[in-house]
Amino acid sequence: MAWETVIGLEVHVQLLTRSKMFCGCANKFGAPPNTLVCPVCLGLPGALPVPNEQAIRLATQAARALGCTVHTRSIFARKNYFYPDLPKGYQISQFDQPLATGGTIWCESPERGRIGIGVTRLHLEEDAGKSLHDRIPGKTAIDLNRAGTPLVEIVSEPDLRSPAEARAYLTILKQILVYAEVSDCNMEEGSLRVDANISIRRPGDPKLGTKAEVKNMNSFANVERALIVERDRQVALLESGGRVEQVTMLFNAASGTVKPMRSKEESHDYRYFPDPDLPPLVLTQKWIEEQHAALPELPEPKRERFMTRYAITAYDAGVLASERPVADYFEAIVEAGAEAKSAANWVMGEAMSGYNETGRFGVGADRLAKLIGLVKEGVVSLQAAKRVYPELVDRDDDPRAVAERLGLLQVGDAAALGAWVEEVLAANPSEVDRFRGGEAKLMGFFVGQVMKKSGGKADPKAVQPVLVEKLKN
Amino acid sequence: MSAVELIASAVREGRTTAAVAANEVASRLEKTAALNASLNWSAERLEAEAARVDRASPSDRAKMPLAGVPIAVKDNIVTTEQPTTCGSRILEGYVSPFNATVINRLRAAGAVIACKANLDEFAMGSSTEHSAFGRVKHPDDPSRVPGGSSGGSAALVAAGAVPAALGSETGGSVRQPASFCGIVGIKPSYGRVSRYGLVAFGSSLDAVSTFGRSVDDAARVLAAMSGHDPLDATTIAQPPLVLDPPRRDLKGLTFGLPAEYFPRDLHKGVRAGLDRAIKAVKELGGTIKEVSLPHTRYAVPTYYIIAPAEAAANLARYDGVRYGQRRVGPAGDLRALYQATRGQGFGAEVRRRILIGTYVLSSGYYDAYYRKAQQVRALLAEDFRRAFDAGCDMLLTPTTPTPAFKAGEKTEDPVAMYLADIFVCPVNLAGLPAVSVPVGRSEGLPLGAQLIAPNLAEARMLSAAAALEAALDAAAEVR
Amino acid sequence: MSIGRKDVLHVAKLAELAVSEDELPKLTEQLGRIVDYVAQLNEVPAGEQAPPYLAGPDKVTLRPDVVAPVPLARPPADFAPEFAQGLFVVPRLGAMEDQ
Numbered sequence A: 001m002a003w004e005t006v007i008g009l010e011v012h013v014q015l016l017t018r019s020k021m022f023c024g025c026a027n028k029f030g031a032p033p034n035t036l037v038c039p040v041c042l043g044l045p046g047a048l049p050v051p052n053e054q055a056i057r058l059a060t061q062a063a064r065a066l067g068c069t070v071h072t073r074s075i076f077a078r079k080n081y082f083y084p085d086l087p088k089g090y091q092i093s094q095f096d097q098p099l100a101t102g103g104t105i106w107c108e109s110p111e112r113g114r115i116g117i118g119v120t121r122l123h124l125e126e127d128a129g130k131s132l133h134d135r136i137p138g139k140t141a142i143d144l145n146r147a148g149t150p151l152v153e154i155v156s157e158p159d160l161r162s163p164a165e166a167r168a169y170l171t172i173l174k175q176i177l178v179y180a181e182v183s184d185c186n187m188e189e190g191s192l193r194v195d196a197n198i199s200i201r202r203p204g205d206p207k208l209g210t211k212a213e214v215k216n217m218n219s220f221a222n223v224e225r226a227l228i229v230e231r232d233r234q235v236a237l238l239e240s241g242g243r244v245e246q247v248t249m250l251f252n253a254a255s256g257t258v259k260p261m262r263s264k265e266e267s268h269d270y271r272y273f274p275d276p277d278l279p280p281l282v283l284t285q286k287w288i289e290e291q292h293a294a295l296p297e298l299p300e301p302k303r304e305r306f307m308t309r310y311a312i313t314a315y316d317a318g319v320l321a322s323e324r325p326v327a328d329y330f331e332a333i334v335e336a337g338a339e340a341k342s343a344a345n346w347v348m349g350e351a352m353s354g355y356n357e358t359g360r361f362g363v364g365a366d367r368l369a370k371l372i373g374l375v376k377e378g379v380v381s382l383q384a385a386k387r388v389y390p391e392l393v394d395r396d397d398d399p400r401a402v403a404e405r406l407g408l409l410q411v412g413d414a415a416a417l418g419a420w421v422e423e424v425l426a427a428n429p430s431e432v433d434r435f436r437g438g439e440a441k442l443m444g445f446f447v448g449q450v451m452k453k454s455g456g457k458a459d460p461k462a463v464q465p466v467l468v469e470k471l472k473n
Numbered sequence B: 001m002s003a004v005e006l007i008a009s010a011v012r013e014g015r016t017t018a019a020v021a022a023n024e025v026a027s028r029l030e031k032t033a034a035l036n037a038s039l040n041w042s043a044e045r046l047e048a049e050a051a052r053v054d055r056a057s058p059s060d061r062a063k064m065p066l067a068g069v070p071i072a073v074k075d076n077i078v079t080t081e082q083p084t085t086c087g088s089r090i091l092e093g094y095v096s097p098f099n100a101t102v103i104n105r106l107r108a109a110g111a112v113i114a115c116k117a118n119l120d121e122f123a124m125g126s127s128t129e130h131s132a133f134g135r136v137k138h139p140d141d142p143s144r145v146p147g148g149s150s151g152g153s154a155a156l157v158a159a160g161a162v163p164a165a166l167g168s169e170t171g172g173s174v175r176q177p178a179s180f181c182g183i184v185g186i187k188p189s190y191g192r193v194s195r196y197g198l199v200a201f202g203s204s205l206d207a208v209s210t211f212g213r214s215v216d217d218a219a220r221v222l223a224a225m226s227g228h229d230p231l232d233a234t235t236i237a238q239p240p241l242v243l244d245p246p247r248r249d250l251k252g253l254t255f256g257l258p259a260e261y262f263p264r265d266l267h268k269g270v271r272a273g274l275d276r277a278i279k280a281v282k283e284l285g286g287t288i289k290e291v292s293l294p295h296t297r298y299a300v301p302t303y304y305i306i307a308p309a310e311a312a313a314n315l316a317r318y319d320g321v322r323y324g325q326r327r328v329g330p331a332g333d334l335r336a337l338y339q340a341t342r343g344q345g346f347g348a349e350v351r352r353r354i355l356i357g358t359y360v361l362s363s364g365y366y367d368a369y370y371r372k373a374q375q376v377r378a379l380l381a382e383d384f385r386r387a388f389d390a391g392c393d394m395l396l397t398p399t400t401p402t403p404a405f406k407a408g409e410k411t412e413d414p415v416a417m418y419l420a421d422i423f424v425c426p427v428n429l430a431g432l433p434a435v436s437v438p439v440g441r442s443e444g445l446p447l448g449a450q451l452i453a454p455n456l457a458e459a460r461m462l463s464a465a466a467a468l469e470a471a472l473d474a475a476a477e478v479r
Numbered sequence C: 001m002s003i004g005r006k007d008v009l010h011v012a013k014l015a016e017l018a019v020s021e022d023e024l025p026k027l028t029e030q031l032g033r034i035v036d037y038v039a040q041l042n043e044v045p046a047g048e049q050a051p052p053y054l055a056g057p058d059k060v061t062l063r064p065d066v067v068a069p070v071p072l073a074r075p076p077a078d079f080a081p082e083f084a085q086g087l088f089v090v091p092r093l094g095a096m097e098d099q
Ligand SMILES: [Mg+2]
Pocket: A012, A093, A125, A153
């Protein structure tokens, strides 16, 4: 394609505080409408905002986790517009002096490999309430429980060059924020929301094309889909001699299409000015460093540490480090004495499928380490261990006892093995002939057959000498 | 003894009850009804308020600095027991579901909320002619205005209906009517008193302020409600104001006279009133020093950019969605609701200020107006700082350029009305404390002098004001 | 005159204030006078770098993250112009719908 795509993302993330940004109402999802409200978040006459310290702390940690500079002085500003779910007629946000600027998010581009995407700024603001257009016929209904929820808005540089890169960026961003316990980044509940700016230009053109804003995506996959559709729309437009208008497009997930917003608002004039209810937010450098120091190890450094410390592949380290519970589980298994490579395989295999279903690990790290130990010591085969595993989930039984109960302890005894070997040789006379005729590679086949016959109990290392012996005759 | 202390000490010592005081106020409120100064009061409500104080244990009551003291409250301070209208149709019938911090503190101090007081709509005005519930009349001359925007509170105190009242200042709205009505009005340092529950007009300027017939009356009420409030991020982390004992003289104090406040064409009566005050200062042993506040002439234009800009945003919440009066235009959609609710609910002066405020913040004009005004504001504050640094303990100025003017005289000329605040609004821009004290009368109309003090120097300012008050016969004509 | 009819209509729209045709001339004239009056600030040579003046505290005090809302003496249903199913109700949004 002779076009270069340019994408920048604006991500709004709700912070995991107990109370709202500027009032003492609970910050939680799913309460009956308009029950988590007070004079401040209802915008009642006379009410005044007071910022939540924890929100400032989480925003500071988020900013540092994204490599931003956190400023010792920032300003809350009023962003003025009318909308029925915006109680005060303005949103308290930050404008020309945001909390943090200038970070980088490193991610893996499917097209360009490892890329650093600039984070222009991260600022604090309050969420609006919710407008429900389908609840009461012909009317709009307003729930203000969400009004005043603390948000950070994270704005990227227009550094992304494809819809897939946008998705990769979002995946990493979410990983970091969830790791830092700043937000749960649950797109379905609206705790992470994405607006995208996209334009196209000829490669090498230093000037950006006219951009469209794309909104209303409810998953990262849909962000990618919406951007593909919008990019294709712009390409088709320019190639047919048209031009892109500065518009806002709404994505429809059901039809997989974008359409321009009906209201062609003349560009908004938000009349930002410093909020006179809120003196400057002044932080000391020491406090900022303390918040940074309190951050947990983040996915990227953890991945690198896993590679060097445990000598596992970059891929494995990446998977294990992608979520904090997974990484912690992996390390607990190693800590309990399991060999790292085996632990990695188990976590990414058996354990992960359970985790993906239930959100937790059903076998304690200690017992999984024991099971791995049994394989290493040759007490059970790997194949047998995989049959033991499901019996351990959500139970307290000892792995060896389970293996014993299931009759899965490995058999190395030559007499027992000899019986299985003879059965296998008798059942495969032509292979026996071919082996004896010089096809030595058939040994693997025979070992596999014996393992199968034994139900995984046979010790593969002991099987081969017995096979060699019997095949001589 | 001041009226406030007279009632409070009698109630504390059990010589009388809050109910008796409340009863007296009810009859006075009835007698002064023609002023159109009180709003939303009833004898039953007053009784219930007083009963709270009378029910308290004697030992609790003995600790109440304002035990049984009836106080009128400007109707832009929210109370749960009566409507809070801000003098506006848009809030007609609105009853706040929470109390202002100052109300909670005054109640805890034993005060009785006597009534709400009429005001210029949303405190925007200098004459209390801009109320949806009719204009307030000057107690001495019904054809004149009591000043504003806290004209209802001022008229009630001046007419003797209540011993003290709460007003609010954004650009002199307590000192100016205090001067017009011949009473005392105190504006505290910005942040000294909580704004939580004061309906916002110009948030960086607003201050709950007090009226009394004496400095002591107004000061006691101020002290009782002052101090840091965790619900207002702009309050100063300071304990409540502790008043100094009143001074008998002004020895050792230097009073600056800013030349800009004494123009050649100053009203003759006002000039004579100030001459009387200056003479009294000297007789009391104070020193007079000429100073200059060179940016004074820019205060009113600065104020009329910053206050409307903040007001335009502060008044956006009156949209007919969650509370207040809703009107819907013919189109029947949300925009028709907004436009009609706000277009018809706000009066002319409020609409003018919202439009000006929107204009000075709008794209392309912000730097020329709002940013510029912020810079000039800093220069105005710097003027004051220099004067204090040069050895002035406080400044002495006229409060208003003229005595109370006639109703209707300035309603058609907004700029002329704004200039009535020329000597009071610089103080709000700088956030300083100030007090207006009556100094005499000119052709029967009261005159006030203003003391302006450095930030947080209320105690010294008020003790000096009390000395000046004691030395002057405020009822006498000036010559 | 620094401000005209078009400006007045523009800011009236931003401020969501209905302004009727017959009040427009007088309103334009009054606003024009106010704007001309405040424009005299342009005479003041002010340092471009001067930070805005702040009365009151020079930095914001923060609130601990505790759930402790100021209680409402009356629920929203008591003061809302229209309230149903626990929700504030407004007419259809018309042109503002898809924001
Ligand atoms: Mg935002």
